[in-house]
Amino acid sequence: MGRRRVTLADVAKATGVSTTTVSLVLAGRGAELRISDDVQRRVRSTAQELGYRRNTLSVGLRTGHTQTIGFVSDTVASSLLAGNMIKGAMEAAHQRGFMLFCGESGGDPDVERALVEAMHDRRVDGIIFAAMYTRTVAVPEGLDDGPAVLLNALPAAYSPVPSVLPDEVEAGRAAARILVDAGHREGVHLVGAGPGLDDVPPNSIAARERLIGMLQVFEAAGVEVVSAHQCPKWMPEDGYDATREILRHHRPRALVCLNDRLAFGAYQALAEAALSVPDDVSVVSYDDHPIASWVRPRLTTIALPHHELGAKAVEVLFAASERRRRTKSAPVVHRVPMSVQLGESVRTVPAPSR
Amino acid sequence: MGRRRVTLADVAKATGVSTTTVSLVLAGRGAELRISDDVQRRVRSTAQELGYRRNTLSVGLRTGHTQTIGFVSDTVASSLLAGNMIKGAMEAAHQRGFMLFCGESGGDPDVERALVEAMHDRRVDGIIFAAMYTRTVAVPEGLDDGPAVLLNALPAAYSPVPSVLPDEVEAGRAAARILVDAGHREGVHLVGAGPGLDDVPPNSIAARERLIGMLQVFEAAGVEVVSAHQCPKWMPEDGYDATREILRHHRPRALVCLNDRLAFGAYQALAEAALSVPDDVSVVSYDDHPIASWVRPRLTTIALPHHELGAKAVEVLFAASERRRRTKSAPVVHRVPMSVQLGESVRTVPAPSR
């Protein structure tokens, strides 16, 4: 606002050429269309001098491309891990000159649909539909009117939209392996989910797949999971309660908490019972929430790759845009590896007698 | 993509009227321009049937308004409180049919400028420039090419851009009052900043103003602050170290921590020293970070009104857009009140002997 912005026509007039020429040169198609070097140079320098910037709206209106992608999430606020996902997407997008529209639905399907529509009204080049904890989602109608990606989510029903999510099964294996490798064979308890694969928070993919991975490794190593405690909310309080419950009946040697907040609650219950981590009880958890590095001793946790997830979603989105109109194949699921963050919460157990 | 979108012309043709009529009716100017009720009804119903949606790009190109605002922040990821600020802004914007472009600069002035430009290229109707902790910022060039608001920040040099930020001085008073009202007169220590008003993290407004408010109340009540410890980063570790330092020389009765993460570290140091909160030491802090309700006993903390800040910024932005071209007055600073979140971390001290 304020001063009128410089247009293509201004640049053309100042250079003494047509708008076609300026447009071609600035779009980098000068060589291709054999605009003379001299003209190209003059165009570029006047554009620079005048401070010309393309009007994305008019380009969008003309070409259908707006260098913009939409990011619809259920919540950004509840988890700052989510912030990293958005950040990853933003950076990847920004690298290619794209901007991100952000919208938060609060999980309300009506709001989801409204956001998707509002973004299409603005002619986004694609939409990332993100869940803030790994779960199945109902794909909102209209999402697949353009390129789209599901982030940290899998479609509840069939959908042609590809997905990007963490490799939770492998993360489950990694967590179990940490305990097994440290020599733990007995007194292993789960906090947050289990014992059955359906004893998980609603729609949670993370819980289910982590369980699958853990049970594989524990079974293979002959480790029996003594008890498992499904928690509804995975907050510190829930971890605290579950751990107290465990302590009422058992003398645990190792706790696998399904996320770091549960583990934080477990720490509190253990401290109250005068049990020390890791000397009395080893603790492993998931997510690499900041709290994991704040507690003492620091938690060993399997990190959610939020940043990579966001970046990968953008990448998949671009690939999808390019691959448009090709024969539809089965929707693709991309898995991003989760990495072990070593803390000091696991004790190495002396080799058992054989 | 896929099926072509319905245009105004499609609606006009289907209704059997001109595009002018459709445009007027759909813009709600039908009555004003005396379009007959019958025609209005027909236009609306065909628009509905065909699923017509206005192309925001072409409207923007034509009118200069895009129903879009830009949100540029230094970091979204480092603090989830920030998430609430964005959320507040998004909700306020969405209520008026606006969408938010989100960009993160990482504090890099070049990126800031690039983001501001990219948003102006897309003809945003205004820009919110946000800091994730309350501080002074260099206003990026080009920000005031259109309506703009500084959120959670004050301009380092003169700038006509209005600001929205928390009422930190009053928050400082509130924190001190809690201790004073609980009868604390002795053994009060500060963790995170002070004793001087310049002993604060770089550019921090929060620290400085909280100090101002606290010292006012403490002085008025005749309370001496025994020691104050400036911390560079306000992370749990820093609070832990500072508290240990205090414990080496003093037997504190009350700690004011300049944020909840510092307080979390303080809790750890106190626990190690076998001092209990609040029986031995009262603790008050700021922010209402989630950790405040996770620790036991829950922290009494002065909450940052992130959500309201975000919403207020949008409101101020709209007001600014409407008030354009009026005589420029001094830039306005809007203060949003911070509220006390009561935990159980403050002990009531028996009335002192007089």
Add this chain to the structure above:
DNA sequence: AATTGTAAGCGCTTACAATT
């Protein structure tokens, strides 16, 4: 006077024509 339509123009891109 009441009601509706014509046409220009926002700032670009691009098919095609025109010039040397």
Add this chain to the structure above:
DNA sequence: AATTGTAAGCGCTTACAATT
């Protein structure tokens, strides 16, 4: 053949004209 320009059109809004 090499180089550049003309003009249409993307989908709207709105000044103004035109019709009854």
